[in-house]
Amino acid sequence: MSSAADISTAVEGLTLQSTSETSKFPNCYPTLNPVDIYREHIAEKLGEAAGIDPIKIYDRLQWTNQLEKGDLTLPVPSLGIKKKPQELAQELVEKFPESDLVEPPTFVGIHMQFFFKTKDLTKTVIERILKDKDAFGTNGNQGLRDPTDPSKGKKKIIVEFSSPNIAKPFHAGHLRSTIIGGFLANLYTVFGWDVIKMNYLGDWGKQYGLLADGYKYFGDEQKLLADPINHLFDVYVKINKIVAEQDGPIKELKEQIKAKKEKNEDCSALQTELDKLVDASEDEKARRYFKSMEDGNEDALALWRRFRDLSIKKYRETYARLNIDFDVYSGESQIKNESMTAAYQTMEKAGVSEQSDGAVIVDFTKHGAKKLGKAIIVRKDGTPLYLTRDIGAITEREEAYHFDKMIYVVAAQQDLHLAQLFKITELMGYKDLAKKCEHINFGMVRGMSTRKGTVKFLDDILHDVADKMHEVMKKNTEKYEQVQDPVKTSDILGITSVMVQDMTGKRINGYDFNLDAMTSFEGDTGPYLQYAHARLCSIVRKSGLDVNDLGSANLDLLTEKHAIDLARTLAQWPDVLLNTTRTLEPTTILTYLFRMTHSLSSSYDVLKVVGSEPEVKLARMALYESARQVLHNGMRVLGLSPVQRM
Ligand code: ARG
Numbered sequence: 001m002s003s004a005a006d007i008s009t010a011v012e013g014l015t016l017q018s019t020s021e022t023s024k025f026p027n028c029y030p031t032l033n034p035v036d037i038y039r040e041h042i043a044e045k046l047g048e049a050a051g052i053d054p055i056k057i058y059d060r061l062q063w064t065n066q067l068e069k070g071d072l073t074l075p076v077p078s079l080g081i082k083k084k085p086q087e088l089a090q091e092l093v094e095k096f097p098e099s100d101l102v103e104p105p106t107f108v109g110i111h112m113q114f115f116f117k118t119k120d121l122t123k124t125v126i127e128r129i130l131k132d133k134d135a136f137g138t139n140g141n142q143g144l145r146d147p148t149d150p151s152k153g154k155k156k157i158i159v160e161f162s163s164p165n166i167a168k169p170f171h172a173g174h175l176r177s178t179i180i181g182g183f184l185a186n187l188y189t190v191f192g193w194d195v196i197k198m199n200y201l202g203d204w205g206k207q208y209g210l211l212a213d214g215y216k217y218f219g220d221e222q223k224l225l226a227d228p229i230n231h232l233f234d235v236y237v238k239i240n241k242i243v244a245e246q247d248g249p250i251k252e253l254k255e256q257i258k259a260k261k262e263k264n265e266d267c268s269a270l271q272t273e274l275d276k277l278v279d280a281s282e283d284e285k286a287r288r289y290f291k292s293m294e295d296g297n298e299d300a301l302a303l304w305r306r307f308r309d310l311s312i313k314k315y316r317e318t319y320a321r322l323n324i325d326f327d328v329y330s331g332e333s334q335i336k337n338e339s340m341t342a343a344y345q346t347m348e349k350a351g352v353s354e355q356s357d358g359a360v361i362v363d364f365t366k367h368g369a370k371k372l373g374k375a376i377i378v379r380k381d382g383t384p385l386y387l388t389r390d391i392g393a394i395t396e397r398e399e400a401y402h403f404d405k406m407i408y409v410v411a412a413q414q415d416l417h418l419a420q421l422f423k424i425t426e427l428m429g430y431k432d433l434a435k436k437c438e439h440i441n442f443g444m445v446r447g448m449s450t451r452k453g454t455v456k457f458l459d460d461i462l463h464d465v466a467d468k469m470h471e472v473m474k475k476n477t478e479k480y481e482q483v484q485d486p487v488k489t490s491d492i493l494g495i496t497s498v499m500v501q502d503m504t505g506k507r508i509n510g511y512d513f514n515l516d517a518m519t520s521f522e523g524d525t526g527p528y529l530q531y532a533h534a535r536l537c538s539i540v541r542k543s544g545l546d547v548n549d550l551g552s553a554n555l556d557l558l559t560e561k562h563a564i565d566l567a568r569t570l571a572q573w574p575d576v577l578l579n580t581t582r583t584l585e586p587t588t589i590l591t592y593l594f595r596m597t598h599s600l601s602s603s604y605d606v607l608k609v610v611g612s613e614p615e616v617k618l619a620r621m622a623l624y625e626s627a628r629q630v631l632h633n634g635m636r637v638l639g640l641s642p643v644q645r646m
Helices: 034-050 054-060 085-095 118-135 172-190 206-218 221-226 228-262 268-280 282-294 298-321 337-349 386-401 412-427 431-436 458-474 477-482 486-503 526-543 547-552 561-571 573-583 586-601 614-638
Strands: 007-011 014-018 072-075 106-108 111-114 156-160 194-201 328-331 353-356 359-363 374-378 405-409 437-440
Touching (some): 014 118, 014 172, 034 054, 034 072, 034 085, 034 118, 034 573, 054 072, 085 106, 118 614, 156 172, 172 458, 172 573, 172 586, 172 614, 194 298, 206 228, 206 282, 206 298, 221 228, 228 268, 228 298, 282 298, 298 458, 337 353, 337 359, 337 374, 337 386, 386 431, 412 437, 431 437, 458 477, 486 526, 486 586, 486 614, 526 586, 526 614, 547 614, 561 586, 561 614, 573 586, 586 614
Parallel strands (some): 156 405, 405 437
Antiparallel strands (some): 007 014, 072 111, 106 111, 353 359, 359 374
């Protein structure tokens, strides 16, 4: 058994640690997670004293959200021993031997409660945090295919997220997908998975024929280069207006023809007129243009490719502000016709699809999935749909990446779409593939717009929130003058505001986009979290101590309840992080961070640094620096950039 984390590596600014130490308990890594030392200890001691298999106990020990309930609890019915729970708990409590690490246990109801002996805990936890730094809480062993044999490699996960549509607004659904997806990618990274971040762009369809067409009238090279996303949207809106204008007379003619037909009157003149109108319409031109794209016409494709490339270039910059860097820019356009054709054939062979009015459909009600209704796979005119491309994509990704898991981060509005996709995958006979896929959904954001009420592109939103934060910062002139790069800082604070607001509730709950509430320092907001971090940085600065000297601190001097409770809370971080891989909810981390920062802010008056005896000062500084480290690590996994000053 080696004594410490052997491997510590950095992946995209996130650090993670692994160990070669093994334990007889599954998922037990005492050198990475201090609480595992206590789990191991309690399981062994209790097992021995009561004649229960320690492995069984180990697994059932739970961490708590409230310190007054203990550091670990054991719900005794979970042991599966045929005895009245109260009696059993009483008996186990009595049998538990004296221990160096934990206080004599107690029981409340059916729960045994274990409180760690604080002197040792404080030491172990703080020393560990100061040593592991950015890697504290991470555990690369979790991502191994075989936890006992690293040579078998890491598990691979594709996180597909953000996925906006070129030349269309980046709406709130894309914003949430970006925030949640970025967080999930970080989470799997710090647990040692091989993570592929994939953006599946909406970049194919007749609308791109229309866009190319519109560009001929309204396009401006300079604007395109300077701001492709806004300019393309502009062009798209303008050309759509023309389509709508042309649509009026066409509809009218169609109705006149219909009326004549009903009366059995001759309508050939009208029909000729209609054909002319349709033929000259932008809509028809767009259809033809897109057809030539589909047929692989290089000229047609070149323009589209330019739009796509320039948009991606711009997106990259915006994503960078959110600490996100995609590994793959895929998209609907990238799905090969062969993959879709192969899928049709498989579906047909498996008896999944059927002909209906010239189209190919899947009737889920015939395949034991009533709720999924029916879905069109191939249109009458032979063209594929959004769903069809996703079917092609899922098989292509399986081929290309051989992943262990794939997550689609998409709004709950598309629940049906993804349920249909996974069901079809299963029905085609790819059961294992379907099982590896998961839809991570989320509710709607209401009222997302900029203050000017203008177009809603991610960039505009972020600028707007940054401006607001800049105003807020300027109000404190003294502090403002000390911030090195206020514009950059206000940008980070703005982004933090948006992200924290988004990650506050459970994913499935929607929320109102509220600029004032999210940028406030009151309540559990982004600025509050950043402030907590900046304040800890300022304590370090003002102490005049070097954080590298904190190792020599005498931690026995941390005797106050505030200090001990803070250390106990910090000890929970690795468990909280691990628990997040089960909930896949950013709020799991956020709730913890707020609980920790509240505990911090009530400590400042009691545990002063400046003005204390040198020894005490050093010990308290070690505690605060540990808190700063954990806050920093939590913020980083969420995708936030902790600031030093604000
Ligand atoms: N571009 C789509 C939209 O804006 C989201 C794509 C979601 N991912 C997928 N594989 N269907 O609605």
